[in-house]
Amino acid sequence: MKRVAIQGGVGAYHEIAAREYFKGEELEIVPCSTFKDIFIEAEKDPDLIGIMAIENTIAGSLLQNHDLLKLNKLQIAGEQKQRISHSLAVLPGVKIDEVQEVMSHPMALMQCEEFLDTLTGIKIVEHDDTALAARDIKEKNMRSTAAICSSLAAKIYGLDILAEGIETNKRNFTRFLILAKGDMLREVQKENNINKSSLVFILPHNEGSLSKVLSVLSFYGINLTRIQSLPIVGREWEYQFYIDLTFSDYNRYKQSIDAIMPLISNLKVLGEYREEKHKMNQDQ
Numbered sequence: 589m590k591r592v593a594i595q596g597g598v599g600a601y602h603e604i605a606a607r608e609y610f611k612g613e614e615l616e617i618v619p620c621s622t623f624k625d626i627f628i629e630a631e632k633d634p635d636l637i638g639i640m641a642i643e644n645t646i647a648g649s650l651l652q653n654h655d656l657l658k659l660n661k662l663q664i665a666g667e668q669k670q671r672i673s674h675s676l677a678v679l680p681g682v683k684i685d686e687v688q689e690v691m692s693h694p695m696a697l698m699q700c701e702e703f704l705d706t707l708t709g710i711k712i713v714e715h716d717d718t719a720l721a722a723r724d725i726k727e728k729n730m731r732s733t734a735a736i737c738s739s740l741a742a743k744i745y746g747l748d749i750l751a752e753g754i755e756t757n758k759r760n761f762t763r764f765l766i767l768a769k770g771d772m773l774r775e776v777q778k779e780n781n782i783n784k785s786s787l788v789f790i791l792p793h794n795e796g797s798l799s800k801v802l803s804v805l806s807f808y809g810i811n812l813t814r815i816q817s818l819p820i821v822g823r824e825w826e827y828q829f830y831i832d833l834t835f836s837d838y839n840r841y842k843q844s845i846d847a848i849m850p851l852i853s854n855l856k857v858l859g860e861y862r863e864e865k866h867k868m869n870q871d872q
Protein backbone atom coordinates (compact mmCIF):
# COMPACT_ATOMS: atom_id res chain seq x y z
CA MET A 589 0.00 0.00 0.00
CA LYS A 590 1.33 3.47 -0.90
CA ARG A 591 1.96 5.85 2.02
CA VAL A 592 1.23 9.51 1.23
CA ALA A 593 2.30 12.37 3.51
CA ILE A 594 -0.02 15.37 3.52
CA GLN A 595 0.10 18.70 5.29
CA GLY A 596 -2.92 18.82 7.55
CA GLY A 597 -5.42 16.42 8.99
CA VAL A 598 -7.76 13.78 7.65
CA GLY A 599 -10.36 15.39 5.35
CA ALA A 600 -7.99 18.18 4.18
CA TYR A 601 -7.94 19.04 0.49
CA HIS A 602 -4.49 17.47 0.32
CA GLU A 603 -6.04 14.10 1.17
CA ILE A 604 -8.84 14.61 -1.38
CA ALA A 605 -6.29 15.45 -4.10
CA ALA A 606 -4.07 12.47 -3.18
CA ARG A 607 -7.03 10.07 -3.40
CA GLU A 608 -7.96 11.54 -6.78
CA TYR A 609 -4.41 11.17 -8.18
CA PHE A 610 -4.15 7.57 -6.93
CA LYS A 611 -7.79 6.72 -7.69
CA GLY A 612 -8.54 3.02 -7.24
CA GLU A 613 -5.45 2.40 -5.08
CA GLU A 614 -5.46 1.85 -1.36
CA LEU A 615 -3.55 4.61 0.44
CA GLU A 616 -2.22 5.17 3.92
CA ILE A 617 -2.42 8.91 4.66
CA VAL A 618 0.40 10.27 6.85
CA PRO A 619 -0.73 13.61 8.35
CA CYS A 620 2.07 16.18 8.90
CA SER A 621 1.82 19.49 10.77
CA THR A 622 3.76 21.54 8.22
CA PHE A 623 4.88 21.24 4.61
CA LYS A 624 8.48 21.03 5.86
CA ASP A 625 7.55 17.96 7.92
CA ILE A 626 6.63 16.10 4.70
CA PHE A 627 10.27 16.42 3.61
CA ILE A 628 11.58 15.50 7.09
CA GLU A 629 9.41 12.34 7.10
CA ALA A 630 10.62 11.47 3.60
CA GLU A 631 14.25 11.57 4.81
CA LYS A 632 13.39 8.68 7.16
CA ASP A 633 11.41 6.63 4.64
CA PRO A 634 12.57 6.38 0.99
CA ASP A 635 9.18 5.04 -0.15
CA LEU A 636 7.12 7.84 1.34
CA ILE A 637 5.18 9.86 -1.25
CA GLY A 638 4.37 13.53 -0.57
CA ILE A 639 1.67 15.84 -1.89
CA MET A 640 2.00 19.61 -1.72
CA ALA A 641 -0.12 22.49 -3.02
CA ILE A 642 1.87 24.92 -5.16
CA GLU A 643 -0.67 27.34 -6.69
CA ASN A 644 -4.34 28.24 -6.75
CA THR A 645 -6.37 29.91 -9.48
CA ILE A 646 -7.87 32.51 -7.10
CA ALA A 647 -5.29 33.02 -4.34
CA GLY A 648 -2.09 32.56 -6.40
CA SER A 649 1.15 30.75 -5.51
CA LEU A 650 2.13 29.18 -2.19
CA LEU A 651 5.46 30.98 -2.28
CA GLN A 652 7.10 29.25 0.70
CA ASN A 653 6.67 25.82 -0.93
CA HIS A 654 8.98 26.63 -3.85
CA ASP A 655 12.15 26.68 -1.75
CA LEU A 656 11.19 23.38 -0.09
CA LEU A 657 11.41 21.79 -3.54
CA LYS A 658 14.76 23.41 -4.19
CA LEU A 659 16.33 22.48 -0.84
CA ASN A 660 15.14 18.88 -0.56
CA LYS A 661 15.51 15.55 -2.34
CA LEU A 662 11.89 14.75 -3.21
CA GLN A 663 11.23 15.23 -6.92
CA ILE A 664 7.99 16.16 -8.67
CA ALA A 665 6.53 12.92 -10.05
CA GLY A 666 3.12 14.20 -11.11
CA GLU A 667 0.46 16.86 -10.62
CA GLN A 668 -3.20 16.98 -9.64
CA LYS A 669 -5.36 19.97 -10.58
CA GLN A 670 -8.14 19.78 -8.06
CA ARG A 671 -11.42 21.70 -8.07
CA ILE A 672 -11.77 23.18 -4.57
CA SER A 673 -15.30 23.83 -3.30
CA HIS A 674 -15.62 25.21 0.22
CA SER A 675 -18.39 24.88 2.81
CA LEU A 676 -19.12 26.90 5.94
CA ALA A 677 -19.46 24.35 8.76
CA VAL A 678 -20.65 24.73 12.36
CA LEU A 679 -21.60 22.61 15.37
CA PRO A 680 -24.99 20.92 14.89
CA GLY A 681 -27.90 23.34 15.42
CA VAL A 682 -25.84 26.57 15.29
CA LYS A 683 -27.48 29.34 13.17
CA ILE A 684 -25.59 31.77 10.95
CA ASP A 685 -26.40 34.77 13.22
CA GLU A 686 -24.72 32.98 16.16
CA VAL A 687 -21.39 32.78 14.27
CA GLN A 688 -18.84 35.33 15.54
CA GLU A 689 -15.66 34.01 13.96
CA VAL A 690 -14.62 32.03 10.89
CA MET A 691 -11.55 29.82 11.10
CA SER A 692 -9.61 28.22 8.23
CA HIS A 693 -6.38 27.84 6.30
CA PRO A 694 -5.19 31.25 4.94
CA MET A 695 -5.46 30.05 1.31
CA ALA A 696 -9.06 28.91 1.88
CA LEU A 697 -9.91 32.26 3.57
CA MET A 698 -8.49 34.11 0.55
CA GLN A 699 -10.54 31.97 -1.82
CA CYS A 700 -13.76 32.91 0.04
CA GLU A 701 -13.07 36.62 0.49
CA GLU A 702 -16.29 37.81 -1.22
CA PHE A 703 -18.46 35.51 0.89
CA LEU A 704 -16.66 36.61 4.09
CA ASP A 705 -17.28 40.27 3.18
CA THR A 706 -21.03 39.57 3.36
CA LEU A 707 -20.74 38.50 7.03
CA THR A 708 -20.52 41.75 8.99
CA GLY A 709 -18.66 41.93 12.30
CA ILE A 710 -17.06 38.50 11.88
CA LYS A 711 -13.54 37.82 13.18
CA ILE A 712 -11.30 35.91 10.75
CA VAL A 713 -8.95 33.39 12.38
CA GLU A 714 -6.17 31.61 10.47
CA HIS A 715 -5.64 27.92 11.13
CA ASP A 716 -3.02 25.39 9.94
CA ASP A 717 -5.53 23.51 7.88
CA THR A 718 -9.22 23.46 6.86
CA ALA A 719 -9.90 19.97 8.27
CA LEU A 720 -8.14 20.67 11.56
CA ALA A 721 -10.21 23.85 11.93
CA ALA A 722 -13.34 21.67 11.64
CA ARG A 723 -11.89 19.16 14.12
CA ASP A 724 -11.07 21.90 16.67
CA ILE A 725 -14.63 23.26 16.50
CA LYS A 726 -15.97 19.80 17.28
CA GLU A 727 -13.44 18.83 19.94
CA LYS A 728 -13.47 22.19 21.73
CA ASN A 729 -17.24 22.65 21.34
CA MET A 730 -16.77 26.11 19.74
CA ARG A 731 -20.38 27.21 19.27
CA SER A 732 -19.69 30.68 17.90
CA THR A 733 -17.01 29.58 15.40
CA ALA A 734 -17.49 28.32 11.84
CA ALA A 735 -14.89 26.51 9.73
CA ILE A 736 -14.31 26.89 6.02
CA CYS A 737 -13.57 23.34 4.94
CA SER A 738 -14.52 20.58 2.51
CA SER A 739 -17.92 18.94 2.84
CA LEU A 740 -15.94 15.73 3.51
CA ALA A 741 -14.24 17.32 6.55
CA ALA A 742 -17.61 18.64 7.81
CA LYS A 743 -18.98 15.09 7.59
CA ILE A 744 -15.94 13.44 9.23
CA TYR A 745 -16.05 15.83 12.20
CA GLY A 746 -19.85 15.81 12.55
CA LEU A 747 -20.52 19.46 11.64
CA ASP A 748 -23.56 21.01 9.95
CA ILE A 749 -23.07 22.85 6.65
CA LEU A 750 -24.57 26.37 6.63
CA ALA A 751 -23.45 27.32 3.12
CA GLU A 752 -21.86 25.45 0.22
CA GLY A 753 -19.81 26.59 -2.78
CA ILE A 754 -18.69 29.77 -0.98
CA GLU A 755 -15.50 30.25 -3.04
CA THR A 756 -15.39 33.61 -4.83
CA ASN A 757 -15.30 32.02 -8.26
CA LYS A 758 -16.39 28.53 -9.26
CA ARG A 759 -13.22 28.17 -11.29
CA ASN A 760 -11.31 27.56 -8.07
CA PHE A 761 -8.56 24.99 -8.66
CA THR A 762 -5.46 24.14 -6.66
CA ARG A 763 -2.52 22.49 -8.37
CA PHE A 764 -0.93 19.87 -6.13
CA LEU A 765 2.50 18.34 -6.78
CA ILE A 766 3.01 14.63 -6.17
CA LEU A 767 6.50 14.11 -4.75
CA ALA A 768 8.68 11.01 -4.56
CA LYS A 769 12.27 9.81 -4.91
CA GLY A 770 14.32 6.77 -5.95
CA ASP A 771 12.36 3.72 -7.14
CA MET A 772 9.09 5.24 -5.94
CA LEU A 773 9.51 8.14 -8.38
CA ARG A 774 9.14 5.81 -11.38
CA GLU A 775 6.21 4.01 -9.77
CA VAL A 776 4.33 7.25 -9.12
CA GLN A 777 4.83 8.74 -12.59
CA LYS A 778 1.61 7.50 -14.15
CA GLU A 779 2.98 7.00 -17.65
CA ASN A 780 6.41 7.23 -19.18
CA ASN A 781 5.01 9.87 -21.48
CA ILE A 782 6.76 12.82 -19.82
CA ASN A 783 5.82 16.22 -21.28
CA LYS A 784 6.34 18.69 -18.43
CA SER A 785 9.24 19.89 -16.34
CA SER A 786 9.77 22.28 -13.42
CA LEU A 787 13.10 24.08 -13.01
CA VAL A 788 14.69 26.71 -10.81
CA PHE A 789 17.71 28.84 -11.76
CA ILE A 790 19.41 32.18 -11.18
CA LEU A 791 20.00 34.77 -13.88
CA PRO A 792 22.82 37.29 -14.01
CA HIS A 793 21.78 40.90 -13.37
CA ASN A 794 22.32 41.89 -17.02
CA GLU A 795 20.13 43.53 -19.59
CA GLY A 796 17.92 41.01 -21.37
CA SER A 797 19.10 37.92 -19.44
CA LEU A 798 15.57 36.52 -18.95
CA SER A 799 14.51 37.38 -22.47
CA LYS A 800 17.54 35.47 -23.89
CA VAL A 801 16.53 32.33 -21.97
CA LEU A 802 12.93 32.61 -23.13
CA SER A 803 14.06 33.08 -26.76
CA VAL A 804 16.14 29.89 -26.62
CA LEU A 805 13.23 27.92 -25.14
CA SER A 806 10.92 29.25 -27.82
CA PHE A 807 13.44 28.31 -30.54
CA TYR A 808 13.32 24.69 -29.31
CA GLY A 809 9.51 24.67 -29.36
CA ILE A 810 9.19 24.63 -25.56
CA ASN A 811 6.04 26.11 -24.02
CA LEU A 812 6.50 28.12 -20.80
CA THR A 813 3.38 27.48 -18.69
CA ARG A 814 4.39 29.35 -15.54
CA ILE A 815 7.07 31.66 -14.21
CA GLN A 816 7.49 32.62 -10.56
CA SER A 817 10.32 34.79 -9.31
CA LEU A 818 11.39 34.75 -5.68
CA PRO A 819 14.04 36.81 -3.89
CA ILE A 820 17.50 35.33 -3.26
CA VAL A 821 18.01 35.66 0.48
CA GLY A 822 21.17 37.68 1.21
CA ARG A 823 21.35 39.24 -2.27
CA GLU A 824 19.04 42.24 -2.23
CA TRP A 825 16.87 42.77 -5.33
CA GLU A 826 18.20 39.65 -7.04
CA TYR A 827 15.82 36.84 -7.94
CA GLN A 828 15.65 33.14 -8.66
CA PHE A 829 13.19 31.95 -11.30
CA TYR A 830 10.92 28.93 -10.95
CA ILE A 831 9.55 27.89 -14.32
CA ASP A 832 7.26 25.15 -15.65
CA LEU A 833 7.67 23.97 -19.23
CA THR A 834 5.65 21.68 -21.46
CA PHE A 835 6.95 19.99 -24.59
CA SER A 836 6.08 17.28 -27.08
CA ASP A 837 9.61 16.06 -27.81
CA TYR A 838 11.72 15.02 -24.79
CA ASN A 839 15.01 15.18 -26.74
CA ARG A 840 14.31 18.74 -27.92
CA TYR A 841 13.56 19.67 -24.28
CA LYS A 842 16.91 18.19 -23.18
CA GLN A 843 18.68 20.12 -25.95
CA SER A 844 16.97 23.33 -24.83
CA ILE A 845 18.28 22.81 -21.28
CA ASP A 846 21.83 22.35 -22.63
CA ALA A 847 21.38 25.51 -24.68
CA ILE A 848 20.30 27.71 -21.75
CA MET A 849 23.08 26.43 -19.44
CA PRO A 850 25.59 29.18 -20.42
CA LEU A 851 22.90 31.83 -19.73
CA ILE A 852 21.91 30.73 -16.20
CA SER A 853 23.43 29.42 -12.97
CA ASN A 854 22.43 27.10 -10.10
CA LEU A 855 20.00 25.10 -12.24
CA LYS A 856 17.98 22.44 -10.43
CA VAL A 857 15.47 20.27 -12.26
CA LEU A 858 12.69 19.89 -9.68
CA GLY A 859 10.95 17.15 -11.63
CA GLU A 860 9.96 15.78 -15.04
CA TYR A 861 6.43 14.46 -15.20
CA ARG A 862 3.20 14.10 -17.13
CA GLU A 863 1.07 17.24 -17.39
CA GLU A 864 -2.48 16.75 -16.11
CA LYS A 865 -4.86 18.12 -18.69
CA HIS A 866 -7.11 20.74 -17.11
CA LYS A 867 -10.73 19.57 -17.13
CA MET A 868 -12.62 22.70 -18.22
CA ASN A 869 -16.02 21.32 -17.24
CA GLN A 870 -14.92 20.00 -13.83
CA ASP A 871 -17.34 21.83 -11.58
CA GLN A 872 -17.34 20.04 -8.28
Ligand SMILES: O=C(O)C(=O)C[C@]1(C(=O)O)C=C[C@@H](O)C=C1
Nearest residue numbers: 600601602641693695717718762
Ligand atom coordinates in the same frame (compact mmCIF):
# COMPACT_ATOMS: atom_id res chain seq x y z
O1 LIG B 1 -6.29 23.18 4.45
C1 LIG B 1 -6.42 22.28 3.61
O2 LIG B 1 -7.37 21.50 3.59
C2 LIG B 1 -5.37 22.11 2.60
O3 LIG B 1 -5.27 21.05 2.02
C3 LIG B 1 -4.49 23.28 2.29
C4 LIG B 1 -4.87 24.07 1.05
C5 LIG B 1 -3.63 24.90 0.56
O4 LIG B 1 -2.53 24.69 1.05
O5 LIG B 1 -3.81 25.70 -0.37
C6 LIG B 1 -5.20 23.20 -0.08
C7 LIG B 1 -6.14 23.53 -1.01
C8 LIG B 1 -6.94 24.75 -0.90
O6 LIG B 1 -6.36 25.66 -1.82
C9 LIG B 1 -6.89 25.36 0.45
C10 LIG B 1 -5.96 24.98 1.36
